[in-house]
Amino acid sequence: MINKNAPHPLYHQVKDHLEAKIVSGEWPKGFQIPTEKELAERFEVSTITIKRAVLELVHQGVLYRQRGKGTFVTSKKETDLQSLVTLKYGQKEGVKHPHHTKEFHTQEANLLIAKLLEVDEEDKVYKLSRIKMNDSMPIGLEYTYLPVKLLPDLKEEMIQDELLYSVLQNHYSIELGKAKIYFSTLTANEAEAELLQIPVGEQLFVIERFTRTVQGEVIEYSKFIVRQEHYQFYIEVNI
Amino acid sequence: MINKNAPHPLYHQVKDHLEAKIVSGEWPKGFQIPTEKELAERFEVSTITIKRAVLELVHQGVLYRQRGKGTFVTSKKETDLQSLVTLKYGQKEGVKHPHHTKEFHTQEANLLIAKLLEVDEEDKVYKLSRIKMNDSMPIGLEYTYLPVKLLPDLKEEMIQDELLYSVLQNHYSIELGKAKIYFSTLTANEAEAELLQIPVGEQLFVIERFTRTVQGEVIEYSKFIVRQEHYQFYIEVNI
Incomplete structure (x- = not known):
């Protein structure tokens, strides 16, 4: 041979x-x-x-x-990047891959978050940290920031079982415009490694999503940190 | 402080x-x-x-x-993933970031390439290897495979200065259908590190593109290996 x-x-x-x-x-x-x-x-x-x-x-x-x-x-689940911003996917997804909420509170936007959400540093924002599970295995970390002034009285229960985009549209009657999704990678630090039960230094995918209303305001910034072993991301385009 | x-x-x-x-x-x-x-x-x-x-x-x-x-x-160039499959982008791109051709020849499709291009293992394919340059710095490696039977008499000169998609459409009158683009990463091995002048072990982005004709045949498979330092990939979606 x-x-x-x-x-x-x-x-x-x-x-x-x-x-x-x-x-x-x-x-x-x-x-x-x-x-x-x-x-x-x-x-x-x-x-x-x-x-x-x-x-x-x-x-x-x-x-x-x-x-x-x-x-x-390697066995990866083919995942359409576009599906990250459609409701159809999300509704099934919420049931199949539940989240474990680690943090939900309001805080002052710091310099970085203020810049990302296009608000003032003193403005209040919601911070939501969740772990995405698959068969009781952690497969991803999700950090979401939302401006309080556009979403008064948001409660943890409201987003527990329902998809964020549904809540924005149905509870707040917000018309969503565009989402911009960025791709990068990072090397797991100790905290990330512990939450995902992986070795420190493992390469992880990072997906950042900015969602704007039709009026152009940033209504959401999320950072998804996911294990590469579990996803094979793609997009399909008509030429 | x-x-x-x-x-x-x-x-x-x-x-x-x-x-x-x-x-x-x-x-x-x-x-x-x-x-x-x-x-x-x-x-x-x-x-x-x-x-x-x-x-x-x-x-x-x-x-x-x-x-x-x-x-x-870090200073990255924001690059729309969709632009990877549009001609407009490519035409400008070909001039701004020239390619250095390393290899152009026909060969028998091996098991892997045959599967990717959906041809038989004995079928002939073109193999094209190029290095993408930016200000005389290598920033990416491109490997392209094309089925010979759909593209008889393809010559290196034809794709030297013209974009592949233009050649397919203009020289061969092929109607392009869909492109599917996959995202992953790899750790640079010795060969890749040498070609890109980077340390062995650096994390690189991998973009794989399958292009189909409107009839559904795979007309092209390309693998782009690019430095993360140079690109920040994104997609923008209407919700």
Whole structure:
């Protein structure tokens, strides 16, 4: 199988073989791959070569490691980015993936939040922190800030089971205009790692959403921090 | 400035102060921040505290480090994801950010490419590898695969200065249908690090694009690997 006289490195060949098993479906999504020792025996190469090939596939996101358990074929849920801002998705979503509320209170907007919500630093804002769960596993952190003056008397119960956009439209009769959604990543710090039960330093996806009313006021700023293992984000566009 | 008797850690306070300087514009985009020693003196805390605050902001992508140069306020170009699939953007783009072609040839589709392009493993495909430049700095790697049977006699010169979508439409009279764009990240391996002149292990954005004709055939698969320092991707949606 492996040609030890080929010009390109051995681990490239091993990587190609492993990739072929995944692409062909011989190793399906979620499958636990054999140990490095087993693979080294099967391919008749050193475990160092196997390690390097596996590491490349981990770095590419094709495989992932679970500490103390082994190495698995990545299985991500395809998620349409547009669905993050539609109500239809949200209504199903709220039931399927409940939130655990950590914080809900009003506070003065600090410099950063004031800038994001386009309010004054002394203006009051609601701060909502939630953990998104999936089968009792934490999969994401959500931080939402809302201007108090546009949403008087918002109560935690109102957003407990209902989607935020529904509350804005139905309880406050706010006409929503546009949402702008930014993408980035961050390296989990201690607090994030603890909340998500992951190692410090894991790369996480960050989605920031600004929602404006049809009048152009910022009605919401949210920051979603989600595990990459769980989502494969995409958009689909007509050309 | 710093309250040493406050209940939350000192580095949190330092981080808040640094963030305020950035948000207020006192430290503008691209600004080189003072050294850790200078900051430690200014805030009257240890350099360990400063290091930790700075590291958190680096992990959040607010600051970035350049080896041997110092720490800077991140300055990213806002890039509309939709623009990746419009011709208007591309035409300007081709001139402003030229490509350096590394590879252009036909080959047999291997298992992975065959699956992605929905062709047989024995079918011929074009492989195009390019480096995207900005002011003679490499900022991204682009790998494109195209099915030969739908695009006979494609020549390197044809796509040298013209955008791929224009070539498909104008030279081949292909009606483009939908594009699906996936988002992920990867950790730079040695080859990628060398091509992009960055350290091994840097987190890179990966954008994969599948383009279909109106008949539904996959006409193109591209993988763009870009530096996070240079782009802030977003989409804007009407609600």
